[in-house]
Amino acid sequence: MWEHFDLISPNKVRCLLCSKELGYNNNTSSMLRHYRALHENREETGASPSQATRKQELDEALVSMIVKDTQPFTIVDDVGFRTFVSKLDPNYVLPTRQALKAMVEAKYESAKEHAKAKVEKVAAVSLTSDMWTSINMDAYLAVTCHFVEENKKLSSVLLGVQAFPQSHTAENIACVKASLMEEWGISGKVTCMVTDGAPNMVACMRELKLRHHICVAHTLNLAVKRALDQHPVLSGLRAKARKLVGCFRSSTTAKEKLTQVQLQLGMQATKLMQEVETRWNSTYLMLQRLVELREPVGAALAGLHTGIPFFTASEFDIVVACLSLLSPFYDATTELSAEEHVSASKVIPLLKMIEKALQEEDTKSAPAVAVEIGEQLIRQLREKLHMLPC
Structure with missing residues (x-):
C-alpha cells in the first residue's frame, strides 16, 4: 500500500492516485479498502x-x-x-x-x-566535442555527431554527456571518446573532430589518429579576449562598467530607480547586463546595453547618490568606438554558432569580412585607444588563425 500512499502526519495518509486523505492508525486497513474500492478494479479490469x-x-x-x-x-x-x-x-x-x-x-x-538507426545509415560523420566544469565544480565531457541524411538534411545527435572525474589527460579523454564512437558504431566513419585548442584536446586527437580542426568561434573568442585584456584603458573601463552594473543588479533600490526613470522617459524597462569573465561577447553586450541606457542610468545614479562614477563623455566615445570594432566579431560568432546549417564554408568569407571591417574602421577618426585595440585585434586574428587565408 505504501506504493500508493504517503504518510503526511502521524495519523493521516494521502492517496497518491486521487489525493484523498485518510486516517492512519498504525495499520493499512483503511488504505487497502480505499485502494480496492476506487483504484484496483479500474487499473486491472475495469x-x-x-x-x-x-x-x-x-x-x-x-x-x-x-x-x-x-x-x-x-x-x-x-x-x-x-x-x-x-x-x-x-x-x-x-x-x-x-x-x-x-x-x-x-x-x-x-x-x-532511433538515433543509432539514423547514424547507422550514413557513410560519414563529423564530431564536435567540449569539456567544461559545472557551478558545483564537476567536470563533464560532451560529444556531438553531425551528418547528412538521405534527404540531404543536416542532422546532429548528442552521443553523450559524461561526468569526467578522472584527470584531464589526453589519454583519458581519448579513451572516453573512443568508447563513445565504438558504442555508436562510428569508429570508421569519423572524417573530422572539432574541439577547442587546449593542448590536451590536440594531443587527444593525435592519440585517436583523427583529422582535427580547432573551433574557429572558440579561437575568435580567445583572440578578442586577449586583445581586450591587454589594453589597460579598456580594462579600466570594463572594471568601472562591472561595478556599475553590479550596483544595479544587487540593489533593489537602484534597480527600481532605473526602472522608474526608464518609464518616465517613455522607454521599455530593460535590465543592465553583467560581463562573464570567459566570454568576450558578454563584454560587448554589457557595454552595448550601457550605451543604450546612457541617459536613464545617468539620471538614476544622480538620484541614488551612490558615489559610483559613470563614464565621462570621452570614455563613452572610446566605448562606442570599441563596440564598432567588436560588432563584426559578434556577428561572426553568432553565425558560426548556428545549429541549422553547415558553417565551415562560411569561415574564410567571415574572416575576410572581419579584417575588411577593421581596416575600414582604421580609416575613421577614432580615439587613440580604439585605434590601438583595432590594431591588436588584427594581430591576434592573424596570429591565432594563421593557418587560414584570412
Whole structure:
C-alpha cells in the first residue's frame, strides 16, 4: 500500500492516485479498502479499450513534459499538480514516481535506438566535442555527431554527456571518446573532430589518429579576449562598467530607480547586463546595453547618490568606438554558432569580412585607444588563425 500512499502526519495518509486523505492508525486497513474500492478494479479490469488508449496518451504526454521541461519525478506527488490534472481529467490516474521514472528511462532508450538507426545509415560523420566544469565544480565531457541524411538534411545527435572525474589527460579523454564512437558504431566513419585548442584536446586527437580542426568561434573568442585584456584603458573601463552594473543588479533600490526613470522617459524597462569573465561577447553586450541606457542610468545614479562614477563623455566615445570594432566579431560568432546549417564554408568569407571591417574602421577618426585595440585585434586574428587565408 505504501506504493500508493504517503504518510503526511502521524495519523493521516494521502492517496497518491486521487489525493484523498485518510486516517492512519498504525495499520493499512483503511488504505487497502480505499485502494480496492476506487483504484484496483479500474487499473486491472475495469478500463475499456478507449480508456486504456486515453491513459497511454496522457502517460506519454506526461513523460514528454518531464523530458522537455526538465521536471522532477516528484511532480506527480505535488498536491497542486494532482488537483490540476484531476480537474482536466478526473478519470486519469497519475503514475507513481517509480512508474514515471521507468517510463522516462524507456523513452530515453527508445530515442537512443532511433538515433543509432539514423547514424547507422550514413557513410560519414563529423564530431564536435567540449569539456567544461559545472557551478558545483564537476567536470563533464560532451560529444556531438553531425551528418547528412538521405534527404540531404543536416542532422546532429548528442552521443553523450559524461561526468569526467578522472584527470584531464589526453589519454583519458581519448579513451572516453573512443568508447563513445565504438558504442555508436562510428569508429570508421569519423572524417573530422572539432574541439577547442587546449593542448590536451590536440594531443587527444593525435592519440585517436583523427583529422582535427580547432573551433574557429572558440579561437575568435580567445583572440578578442586577449586583445581586450591587454589594453589597460579598456580594462579600466570594463572594471568601472562591472561595478556599475553590479550596483544595479544587487540593489533593489537602484534597480527600481532605473526602472522608474526608464518609464518616465517613455522607454521599455530593460535590465543592465553583467560581463562573464570567459566570454568576450558578454563584454560587448554589457557595454552595448550601457550605451543604450546612457541617459536613464545617468539620471538614476544622480538620484541614488551612490558615489559610483559613470563614464565621462570621452570614455563613452572610446566605448562606442570599441563596440564598432567588436560588432563584426559578434556577428561572426553568432553565425558560426548556428545549429541549422553547415558553417565551415562560411569561415574564410567571415574572416575576410572581419579584417575588411577593421581596416575600414582604421580609416575613421577614432580615439587613440580604439585605434590601438583595432590594431591588436588584427594581430591576434592573424596570429591565432594563421593557418587560414584570412
